[in-house]
Amino acid sequence: MKMHLAELNVGRLLAPTDDPRVADFMANLDRVNGLGKRMPGFVWMMEGSGEPGQGNTAAKIGGDPQFVSNLTVWEDVDSLETFVWKTVHKQFYDRRAEWFEVLGKMHFVMWWVPAGHQPTLAEALEKLAHKQEHGDSDAAFGWSYLKDANAWKTHGCAQVAAE
Numbered sequence: 001m002k003m004h005l006a007e008l009n010v011g012r013l014l015a016p017t018d019d020p021r022v023a024d025f026m027a028n029l030d031r032v033n034g035l036g037k038r039m040p041g042f043v044w045m046m047e048g049s050g051e052p053g054q055g056n057t058a059a060k061i062g063g064d065p066q067f068v069s070n071l072t073v074w075e076d077v078d079s080l081e082t083f084v085w086k087t088v089h090k091q092f093y094d095r096r097a098e099w100f101e102v103l104g105k106m107h108f109v110m111w112w113v114p115a116g117h118q119p120t121l122a123e124a125l126e127k128l129a130h131k132q133e134h135g136d137s138d139a140a141f142g143w144s145y146l147k148d149a150n151a152w153k154t155h156g157c158a159q160v161a162a163e
Contacts, residue, residue, distance in 0.1 A: 002115040004043055005074045008124035010107045011100040013066040025092070025099040032089055036072065039087070041079020044118050046071035061125070071124050073113060077148045080110075106132045109140050 015021040036042055046069070061067040074080040083089055109128040113119055119127075131140035 003112040004115050004117070005077055005080055005110055006113045006117075006119050006124070006127075007070075007072055007074070007080060007110045008108070008119075008121075008128055009070045010061060010103075010125075010128065011068055011096070012064070012103065013068060014099055014101055016066060022099045025095075028092060032092055035087060035089070036083050039079065039083045041075040042083070043073040043075055043115075045073075046118075046121060061121075069121060069124070071119060071121060073118065077146050081150075106142075108142060110142065110146070111140050112138075 013022050013025075017026055033045065037045060061069060072080075074083075084093065106128065109124070109131045111127050127140040130137070131142070134140075136142060136145040
């Protein structure tokens with residue numbers, strides 16, 4: 001059975017989505033998400049409200065409007081790595097401290113899904129909780145668990161942030 005790579009990235013904005021402090025981030029969501037959707041190896045992305053400039057910010061976690069998530073599926077590790085570390089996405093990743101709180105626990109997880117499967121946010125949050133509780137495993141993991149993943153090591157991602 002062909003497997004694809006799912007990933008969830010969770011963050012809590014420093015301010016509400018309409019606040020000037022996060023305006024640059026919000027203004028570029030459609031651009032960065034649109035680029036991701038056009039990348040070779042992109043399979044699927046959880047969509048938000050559909051409103052321009054809102055990205056997936058409609059998918060609130062725990063009812064908190066400042067908790068936002070990005071849930072995507074990719075054909076393979078290389079495709080996701082290329083998007084994350086070798087496109088304009090990296091510039092926004094590098095600026096994340098301008099817009100997001102530093103979370104005290106893991107906020108990123110990946111796992112393999114059967115080709116054609118579109119994970120739900122609930123499923124993804126379960127994977128994140130599994131990784132937080134058990135660490136890297138075949139069920140849920142970070143970049144360092146993937147033998148084929150190397151770009152995160154050379155593109156300025158600290159081990160703690162990459163996991």
